[in-house]
Amino acid sequence: MSYQQTAEKWLAFNHLEVELKEQLSAISQDEKRLEDAFYKDLEFGTGGMRGEIGAGTNRMNTYTVRKASQGLSDYIKSAGQEAMKKGVIIAYDSRRKSPEFAHEAASTFAKNGIQAYVYDQPRTTPQLSFSVRELGAYMGVVVTASHNPPEYNGYKVYGEDGAQLNLEDAKAVITHVQRVGDELAVEAGNYEDLVKTGMIEIVGRKLDEAYLKLVESVQHHRELTGKDDLKVVFSPLHGASGSTVRELMNRVGYTNFTYVEDQMEPNGDFPTLSSANPEEAAAFELAIQQGKEVFADILITADPDGDRVGVAVKQEDDYVLLTGNQTGAILIEYLLTQLNDKGIMPTNGRVFKTIVTSDLGKVIAESHGASTEDVLTGFKFIGEKIQQYQLTKEFKFLFGYEESYGYLIKPFARDKDAIQAILSISEAAAFYKMQGKTLLSVLHELYVRHGYYLEGLVSVMKKGSDGALEIKGLLTNLRNNPLSEVAGIAILSQEDYLTQTRSFTDGRDDEKLLLPQADVLKYFLADGSWICVRPSGTEPKIKYYIGVTSPSEIDSKEKLDAITTQFTAEMDSRFSL
Template sequence: MMQQINNWLSRDPEEKTREELQSLVDINDIEELNDRFSSRLQFGTAGLRGMVGAGPNRMNRLVIQETATGLGHYLIEHIIDAGQRGVVIGYDGRTDSLQFAHDTASVLTALGINVFLTTKVAATPIVAYGIKKFNAAGAVVVTASHNPPEYNGFKVYWENGAQIIPPHDSGIAHQIDIAATKSIPWMSLSDAEAKGLLVWLDDKYYQSYRNTMNNNPLLSNHTDPSAISIAYTAMHGVGADMAETLLHDAGFIHVASVAEQREPDGTFPTVNFPNPEEKGAMDMVIALADSVNAELACANDPDADRFALAARKADGNYQMLTGDQVGILFGHYLLNHTDASKQLVGNTIVSSRLLKKIAEAKGAEYFQTLTGFKWLTNVAMQKQNEEKQFLFAYEEALGYTVGSEVWDKDGLSALVAFAQLAAELSTQGKSVWDELELIYRTHGLYVNAQQSIALAPNSPPIGDKLRANPPTQIAGVNICATEDLKASLRYLSNGSTESIDLPASDVLIYHLEDESRIIVRPSGTEPKLKCYYEMVTEINPIDDYVAAQEKANAAMESLIKEHQKSL
């Protein structure tokens, strides 16, 4: 290992990480050194993400430079005119993001690839938008999204504007391994600019994204926007300027921002975990909403590709909407404002089936993909045609894309679209909760929940155990179909099988006779088993809605308890 360490020290361009590594050697911290050098950060479909620090299993300047080198060689090899078409690069407000972005630009330009580099921090969707605008060969966003402060990441987009999917992930990873054994190509940014290889994306570029969204017909429903008030937080991220601008452009004049969380700050001083889904993360924006009597308390995550909100209820209290509830409201609203028969909408396998039911009722085409927004947009591009144009997709983890101006989740346009949805409902004397009740009464009350089970790092795969001895019942209810995505087969209770048109994945889906659904899959990043539950309950017109909700929630608790016990 010392040979690896010495080699690393000789290649690392950053004094800070060299000193950090040398101090670990000096105190002989074998455990920490093993953790940093026994493996390399794995490059996958989300690019790279990990803790910042010295060594190949951390995020640092050398890892970034090697990754950029591998990416550059792969683009040149697989995309015609990749060098001329170029790569868009942007970055979030984390401590090292600016340096990592500039390092990426220096490597790519040294390889003869044109670079479009933002002059300041940029929301992830604003960077992804640049691929379509410039017909670029790809994009890189230096961001760790909603991860803790000690993390950073390197997110890669392909020429079609979407996040990379196989086989590009493994192909790029192979090139990175080669790059780690060779000298790094390098060109200073001043030289790159002088040679015409570097274009700085200044405010004119950000205004282009702004104008594109303002001209998006799906964001043009200006139904008395001044009638509602909105509280907003950027959660110490990069979304505030554009979020507030787009809301103002759309006529929302009553918008209050959480001042303490408005400016980018990679230390995230007011939140334990900068993820809107985490307990307490929305406390400050909800408190602000309450103080100004706002209908909505909205948030973007730190790179502004996700959108979250709490909405005021009839009793004046605020309640978070789940990702599925927001997705259902979006789907219903957008299909009502378009010719649904010409639209294509989708969500992921772990998201609610209610979107499919709504789409079918409206005459729209529905599609479903594996977990991850990269699948939603790549599949949408494959499926859309002249008869069916892509309209909307979502995943339950707070990701939404409205239209096709950005082929990734976009928390900024989602914020504007939801504000317009709420404003329209307000003119009808309704809240978003009233609209949800109407949807549930029409199509059924869908309740969703998720549970994770921590596993020992060396525990055998539970999926293999379940496949070896498949259950026939869960919580006393018969299983009518089991979908095994690893085998790409659906096993029906009558003994027959059907093929499944999804990429192979270690996922088991159980469909019960009472319409409940249970999904079991291992976490891709931690020793955890993730279980997703969905129950469906019919509500009669005379049924009390609150009582129906309480009954459904109790049934869900019972289902989770019985299923977890069986595992």
């Protein structure tokens, strides 16, 4: 069926929501917009689905959410009565339509005989991860599009261990979703009636309390005197974490924690922000303004679903934003130092990071007697490792992180957890302030001790069906015409995660990679630099990650600039082939 025919079917559907019918009528004469809305089904991938809100099979709306939930229901029913009884817990953030989509999902599960639990108000993604395990649910769903623009929403799926689905289970769910077929043919459930029958249970405060008690346990110094002297400004960026962070910091006694009140209320329009992404400086504008007024030592922001966290540190009369890699390095240094000082560092302790995350964390961990393991991009792979080693006892989880501002201190959640990170960052800042240090001076000490590890990221947007083909074409080109050097620096080896092969330029035999398949390439250069080319899993873009190291800050900066400039130009030229 062509996209025009599918659009006509939607327009002719008698029960189509009025809002969606109006949207569809408005774009019916715009072929480009109509094609983008209907040229494919919104992809339900290994982590769920994410897309723009609106009418169409390639959009987030009642019908695509209902289809995904029916497919997930069929998957759960195939696991048997016990799985259905354990049920699904659903959380949602502050985004447009998040409560409606959460209720739609719950209604679909419940009408299929599957117990559903729904939070009463917006909650963070890590709390959902925790809640799956706490309730003994079979699965979890969180309705969120993380830090994407306001017009997006999404649907992430979690397994029984509280982590996002592993690849094998995700493929099985995807198969069931695809079998559902026509999203307009999936019958709706009645939310209010299903709540009355008990098949949908509203949850809230009891789970909040259990989660907060565990978050408090990430502290190494509950009675740290310096916490009274530390001044912090926090903003949840109109997301789901505001009330949780406020309650937490009151409980643990950080008396100089202040809040950007204009951004504390959940609001999916993000009215005071040009970006709700803590990776971007724009997200800190109001926090910086307030920080200067109260002379805050650090500023902290969390993204709308409360799993990523950004940090800025006072330097003279302004604030310096830390990268995700830098915050991760500081946390590793602080947390492992505390374990060693207390004499409780396990002999099999291990730190986990992704293949696009800085190697600085690795050398810091090794200096403290811990090993490090790389996983594919996506925190679900760290969650998978936690579960694996919990069963085998081979390694003890110490810390997990990724360059994109996600950190996990303790594995009672199995996804990155901004709430845990906020408490640990605050404790580290207070601890170091008592020694006359800032987080920036600690970072500088780490660079001096281990080398200047600097990283860069280039994101190239390629929207629509043509953009997807361009991205696929670039990766094909790179495989058919391998790079030999970048910025005059020879490439020593290449890792192709699609073929699961490590190849060398000196004639050595290829080696087998043990990580799962992914359409990603990583290059290792003769001077210790590396480059990774990876399509985004959630947005229509391709990303180039670059990492360099040298004993000198100036040399590292010059090297990073040179590699970034030449590599980006090379990729631009290959896009045009």
